[in-house]
Amino acid sequence: MALILNLETATTNCSVSLAKDGKVISIKEFDSANYSHAEQLHNYIKEVLREASFSLQDIAAVAVSKGPGSYTGLRIGVSAAKGLCFSLDVRLISIPTLESMARQLNVPQEHLIIPVLDARRMEVYSAVYDRDWQEIRSTEAEIITEVSFQSYIATNTVHVIGSGAEKCRGVLDHPNVIFDTAVVPSAREMAHLSQKKFEASDFENIAYFEPFYLKNFILQNKKT
Known part of the structure; x- marks a missing residue:
């Protein structure tokens, strides 16, 4: 049994799901323009585990939405995922944000x-x-x-x-x-993708993994 915790924080939707063998068994999410990720993410992690009657020690991997998206949102999600992976000694999986959106x-x-x-x-x-x-x-x-x-x-x-x-x-x-316009990235669609990567042993280096920011992609003309 592969129990994977999925974290989606790339946009305004703070979303966490717990999946067993690629099927979502618990999910918690809230889409707010105020970006509640810093306040809610760890609470949502606790809630999905409690609702499914599992603990952090039961998970085999943590999957995180890797971007592109909000710089701050991505940092929060990746930092949380890395912290969990280090402390629990489990694998880190990254999921392309736009692909999980398309799967809706x-x-x-x-x-x-x-x-x-x-x-x-x-x-x-x-x-x-x-x-x-x-x-x-x-x-x-x-x-x-x-x-x-x-x-x-x-x-x-x-x-x-x-x-x-x-x-x-x-x-x-x-x-x-x-x-x-109603489609937002969600940890629900991450479940299938993270399971596929887990089965293929497609994991990230926890120490060196960085989000896919695509930042500073437009060269601005400087005024003289």
């Missing part, structure tokens, strides 16, 4: 999923997945313009999801695009 949708054949997280101004973090959640374009940071994602939109129905979807809605005017 089940779409028809030929449809694509583009999770987008709001960054600065007209910038977003995004990736492109097919209906089987296979990555067909890796994570990038980009400024949204009228030509963004056009090679996918022109020939496919595209689901643009996440906190950056509203920003995209104001720019991408095409009948093939479906927007969903």
